[in-house]
Amino acid sequence: MDEALGIRAGPLPRGVHALVEDEIAAGGGFVLAHLLARALGRRDEDPHDGGVEEGGGGHRRASPRVCLVCAEQDFAHHARVMGKLGRNLRADVSSGALAVVDALTTPFAWCANPGRASGPSRAKMTGGVEAHTRRADASGLDGARDLFRDIARALGGDHDDDDDDDDTAGAVVVVFDSLNALADGEPTAADADRAVPSLLASVSSLRRGSTAIVALAHRDACPTDGRGWLDAARRRADVVVSCRALTTGHAADVHGRVSAEHRTGRMATTATNGSAAPRRVDARFRLTELGPKVTRVHA
């Protein structure tokens, strides 16, 4: 898939932003899974990887390398999907390479306060509501702020990592399985347009701005007025991978189109003949139970 989309192989560069857009007829979960696998990297390449804890020997990492924010699917789903791609997420969690933040089962503020209008007051929560329950306040950022705290806590704080300043070295990566889930949790669309970009900016500032972000967004569920949070995420992204359905309907060998728009070139491969890498790369994909088949479309 990297070759077909013109994406540079290897670990994700530090501070890079990758946005995956999809729609109902062409889901982009397979791209997210691929980037998550790349972020986790090969276990034998990590000198700090202590192996599975239950298997004995080795030790856990001091801080995880990847943080998976489960906002639309639970961890079991991701573990099963990645298992089909040959990646054991449960072992990664056990070894400390992967941290998981559960944003799926978070109850919403309006559930604990039925019929209560938004306001700055913080009502007492009932029913065992978790600490990161989103609360409707005047700024509309309280929920995103709490989620950011959870992500920072999962990554082990904001301590510096001065081992390697090389831009191509492995970076801490935060993977959002759905930005729409975060946006839908806000009381109004205006709150979502403020909360999601603020959250992305805050997360990218972790580790002195070296945190990479991989996020999935559903394009057809967002307004296209140019002022929404999706547009802000696009402007921030270094590469935008878009999955679209075929315009002519289903086909037996092709399930959809996927294109990669390299906006900054940080994740683009360099051409063999020394020329500039193409800004936009188109490909076709076909999904199978064992993974996608991506074929580049040459103009």
Next chain:
Amino acid sequence: ARARGEGCGRRVPRACEDAAMQSSFQRRGRRLQKKAAADVDASDRGAGADAAAAAAAHERASRKPSHPSPSPLDAVAPRVDVPATHVVGTRPGLHGHTLVSSGLADLDNLLGGGVPLGTVVVLGTDGDPSSAGGNACTLLRYFVAEGCASGHAGMWIHPGVGGARAGSGGSRSVARTLPRVVVDKAVAADDDDDDDGSARRDANGDDRGDGLRIAWQYRRYLRQGKALDDGRVGGARDGLGAGLSTSGGGGGSPSRRNDGGVRRLPEICHRFDLTRETDPAVVDAADLTCVAFRTPSALGERRPRARADVDGDYARAYERCRAFVNESRSPNAVGRIAIHAGVDTSIDAHAARATVRFLRAIRGLLRGTRVCAVCVASTRAGVCVDEQCQTSVAAMTHVADARVDVESLPGAPCALEQTLPDPLLCVGLVRVVKIAFPGVVGASPLTRMDRTYALQLRRRRLAIAPLQLSPADARAGDRPGATGVGGAGGVRTSNLASSGRRDAGGGGGRRDAGSTGKKLASVGLCGSGPAGDPRNDPLDF
């Protein structure tokens, strides 16, 4: 006895030394006696082994389980003790799912066998969302009735008045709208022959006449032939979800072989009679709670609903759902939540957004539990000028694990009518928009997306039948990239959509279907061959 050196009392006779004097009967008799003796010895040993195994099992059960040291995996994926015993009304599915029936076998086939526990299925309707008489609401009643018949705990959130247990007070009128479960095999058999039986009755004037004239073995062959023609969808009589045992239950029966020797999955779908109300005794005995979405005082209001009111209604509904899910039950208990809020999301942007948030909260609530939910939501597009309403339909689809639209037939004459199977029976269209249950990435291999089926009302039940194309049209669609039609058989919505109608969840262009004439080919659904394979066309010689 074995300790004493005795057997079970039988002794193998000494073989005759003169082999030439032995007859075939004597040799056969000695073989049988030896075999019987060997079986008895094996049973003795087995009895001893069974006793030892039972004792070991009892010792393990009485021993307290040792809890392993906590690992970081427990926080994100806690260990769940999966009950080993079979739960009535469930059957295993792909990707580790446990499936329950939706109440309609054809709908189960569309969903790949049933509704997985821990998921949310949305039934989209293009009619009035507050109306309880639409086809989508009928399918929802099937879902609730199936839960009552299978002994599952149920919660039904309806837009009307009520709030007590089903069968008491104001909820009795709501629960009475459930279809009655069919326990009479004769009635079930009548439903199987409803297509041909009606014609015979007209000819003979006796609805039991064919049973006397056709010998039993020929009746069986007739049914098998009809099953082959109908495929899996619309012909669920002999396949999955067909039939009832004499005990009247459809769930929990072990897999058994059909006439062809193929082992089938357990049948979990009951038969229901839409023409009769459910038995009040069944409702009283069922663990069903009917909850009104709106408060009784709000039902009589004519003013537009305020935002806080809508949020309050959804908050109350969510709290009821959470209490239902967290209610302590046995480990094998299965729960069903049927939601019909009656909120029109096509004209109110805030209500649309609140509906999406509610569905997302329900989805997070049900993940990893033994409860599933089916929700009726409005998927009308093009009515609201606010873009928020238009994107909310797509957002709802992304939130749901599956979405099946139940649409009305187009009023104006169009090419669609020529593809309807038995047009006089068709009452609507069923379109599968999305199936993405947990553990699956991309399109499910069981069901092809964006296919339209005919919803038929057959005397006492609903049925879902595939639309029909001529072999020429079907083969034209087999070619990859063919305009509008892809895969073997089936009809894409884009072919039959009226001009200018486009759904945010659908894809593809539009092509007017040509003249197809009467039935010439029908294609199966679940279990059918790969798309584009002409060998799977039953009429392709």
